[in-house]
Amino acid sequence: MREYYDTEWGSPVRTEQGLFERLSLEAFQSGLSWATILRKREAFRAAFHGFDVDAVAAFGDADVERLLQDAGIVRNRAKIVATIGNARATAALRPEGGLPALIWSHRPEVPLRPRTVDEVPTSTPESVALAAALRARGFRFVGPTTMFALMEATGVVDTRLVGSHRRGTD
Template identity: 50%
Template structure:
């Protein structure tokens, strides 16, 4: 798509495709939200393009990000994942993913993971109107509250900066700058 895009996606074709088709698009499916939150946790300390390039390997290694499967994993699975060069091999993040799967199951059974997240925005995406990337915050009070709620349920690697990046990626907030070719299209999806 010709035109102005958010500057963070640069010129990498994979990043551009992600920006144009996924980032900021409202997501209401609880499993898809969980996968993206887990990937954002793995991204901590790294660039998102690193995770994007490894996303297919992550999906294979984590069996399609099925929380019901991952919740039952133990040390043998941790060792298998630590030996997998296709993913980020970080014991703490791998173990957190297993615990996060268990927490996801509890939340899903109690009323749904999607509703648990979207309640922070009354079920509708926040439509920001930032003119420049410099205006976009790294975290917000809503992200702080969501991170606190997630942690209270047993989630790890979901601090407010990770949570806000997750909110941006999954369209809980629309942080495409107003001159971006995706801003109005994404805004219309949340209307």
């Protein structure tokens, strides 16, 4: 966990594949600990073809059944089906500029400047708007809290405490 937070969490992710992976993992994390998802990350990558959007978008019923048998991942039918649907929705966004453009368009104009952990929100007006924009385009498991976690993890917002050695380093 520490290595993830020190080297990856909060660093800007601007590629379709990178954002689709993080969106998918955040959806699978819903109701579980992030440590569980990180331990299974490589298995998720293998099961979902490296989170290649086009490959996942082409998954069918046989793939859903295969994934439900994969003990290396979280075997939740709703989340698996949502991930496949989210891949299709991601591909459909390409004519509009793509998933990166949509997610990054919700970056707050005024950066958050938390001084204590209690000042770090669990959602913001921007994460509420992002969740609504994604749902309107057919995405699932994209609630405001989950989208805020995505925004933090991918560098869209920086919630490191003022004075942190990593604040603003990306």
